[in-house]
Amino acid sequence: MTLVLSTSGLATADAATDEKDATYYISLGDSLATGYQPDVDKDTDVAYTDQLYAQLKQRDPGLEHIRLGCTGETTESLINGGKCHYPNATSQLDAALKAMAQHPGKVAYVTLSVGADDILLNCVSPAGTLDGACLNSKSRSMAKNLAQIAGALHKAGTDNTQFVGSTYYNPFLGAWLQGEAGQQAAKESAPLVKAANTGITQVYKATGFKVADVAGAFSSDDFTTQVNVPGAGEVPANVAEICRLTWACTRKDPHPNTEGHQVIAGAFAAELKDDDAPGASASPTPGASTSPAPSESPTPGASASAAPSESPTPGAGTDTGGNTPAPNGDLAETGASSSTPVLAGAGLAVAAAGAAAVYYARRRRTGEES
Numbered sequence: 546m547t548l549v550l551s552t553s554g555l556a557t558a559d560a561a562t563d564e565k566d567a568t569y570y571i572s573l574g575d576s577l578a579t580g581y582q583p584d585v586d587k588d589t590d591v592a593y594t595d596q597l598y599a600q601l602k603q604r605d606p607g608l609e610h611i612r613l614g615c616t617g618e619t620t621e622s623l624i625n626g627g628k629c630h631y632p633n634a635t636s637q638l639d640a641a642l643k644a645m646a647q648h649p650g651k652v653a654y655v656t657l658s659v660g661a662d663d664i665l666l667n668c669v670s671p672a673g674t675l676d677g678a679c680l681n682s683k684s685r686s687m688a689k690n691l692a693q694i695a696g697a698l699h700k701a702g703t704d705n706t707q708f709v710g711s712t713y714y715n716p717f718l719g720a721w722l723q724g725e726a727g728q729q730a731a732k733e734s735a736p737l738v739k740a741a742n743t744g745i746t747q748v749y750k751a752t753g754f755k756v757a758d759v760a761g762a763f764s765s766d767d768f769t770t771q772v773n774v775p776g777a778g779e780v781p782a783n784v785a786e787i788c789r790l791t792w793a794c795t796r797k798d799p800h801p802n803t804e805g806h807q808v809i810a811g812a813f814a815a816e817l818k819d820d821d822a823p824g825a826s827a828s829p830t831p832g833a834s835t836s837p838a839p840s841e842s843p844t845p846g847a848s849a850s851a852a853p854s855e856s857p858t859p860g861a862g863t864d865t866g867g868n869t870p871a872p873n874g875d876l877a878e879t880g881a882s883s884s885t886p887v888l889a890g891a892g893l894a895v896a897a898a899g900a901a902a903v904y905y906a907r908r909r910r911t912g913e914e915s
Contacts (some may be wrong), residue, residue: 568651571611571641573623573698574658576800576811577711578614583729583798588616589871593801593809596657600814601654608653611644613637619663637891638694645701655698656775656813657754658711663687681819689700695752709816710756711809712742714801720775721784721795731784735766763790765804786840 572594580592586662588675598610605814615622615629615637622628626636634640645652663683699708717734720727738760746756760766763786770782779789788794 546604562893566607567602567648568605568608569611569644569648570601570608570654570656571644572598572614572656573637573641574614574695575618575660575662576614576616577658577806578612580806581616581800582802583792583796583800588614591660591803591806593806593813595811596807597656597813600810601817605653605688611641613640613644617662617666618659619666620659620687620694621663621729623694626691638697641698642701645698645706649864650703650705652702652706654817655706655885656711656757657698657701659694659707660687660691663690670907679874688744690744692748692752695749695754699753702739707817709813710745710752710754711812712745712756712758712760713738713807714759714787714791715765715783716787716791716793716799718784718787719797721780721789722794732768735768735783739766745748753818758814759809759812760852762812763787783901 564628574594576588578592578594579588580590580595581587582589582591592615594612594615598608602608618628618637623637623883624636629637631637631640634643636810638797641655645655664687667683687727695708695710702708715734715738717738718731720732720734749756764783765786766908767782768799771779772782772785774780774785774788780788792798
């Protein structure tokens with residue numbers, strides 16, 4: 546009897562110690578955060594959030610992943626709910642804020658990637674036509690919502706919490722393979738996406754977030770360097786990269802493949818410093834092993850990279866089934882996301898969103914200064 550009680554007491558003490566030493570990584574966002582893959586039409590554990598968690602856990606073994614991403618999430622639904630169910634929370638943002646309140650001083654990292662679906666799911670038809678009134682409304686609301694989300698998250702954190710949001714790569718570059726008209730559309734999309742990323746960056750920085758340069762990691766603006774792509778010949782480096790890292794050139798689907806998520810994870814890791822994380826220990830340079838060097842002959846749409854080592858969820862890249870979003874890092878039951886075709890017209894929506902984001906960030910800073 547005494548032995549049994551003693552053992553139970555030790556187990557309770559160990560659990561208390563584990564909780565005391567635990568730190569947390571909270572990931573929020575849309576289908577980028579959930580690892581949606583169009584070939585299996587499901588969320589998977591190849592998500593950059595899972596790959597980033599595996600890296601961060603190497604430097605902080607006590608780190609736990611609160612995986613809140615929801616496929617198809619918009620900035621509005623992230624605030625108000627409606628896309629995914631979160632136990633004891635009204636929305637993804639509410640779930641994140643409650644998790645941060647539950648673990649005060651223990652949330653080491655918060656990452657966010659959201660906004661693209663605001664435009665693509667609302668204002669662009671399958672034929673590529675754009676609703677001007679919808680565009681005007683959604684672009685402005687997206688910027689305002691993103692600032693509200695980032696601001697609320699940052700306010701809920703502590704000096705030890707690192708916040709990182711992402712820019713977007715340019716999936717419209719995949720149109721390059723569709724002939725002369727597609728090449729022109731790809732060229733025209735570049736400054737529009739760049740303008741959007743400038744606006745997104747403004748909003749994040751105005752709310753205390755660091756910015757993962759996903760656009761740069763995908764070489765989104767490099768039309769100069771030429772790369773040989775089997776079956777396509779010589780193409781600009783940014784086109785080769787979008788074909789290598791996403792499904793844009795094979796399925797006309799903008800989602801990143803396994804290798805693309807690996808590169809995105811590297812962009813986030815580059816913004817996360819070892820010495821700022823609670824309980825962090827020395828580790829290799831962030832992102833050093835996450836972003837493979839561009840292949841000289843990438844195959845369009847290929848996803849041949851290995852699953853991340855020591856992945857927190859087994860079966861990387863497979864259809865593992867759905868689960869309700871939960872603090873244990875499981876996959877979310879979010880259903881399939883929209884496979885929006887690669888359409889040049891959608892670039893106009895991106896540009897308007899960027900312009901609104903710049904306007905809102907400037908307005909916010911002016912208000913703080915006055």
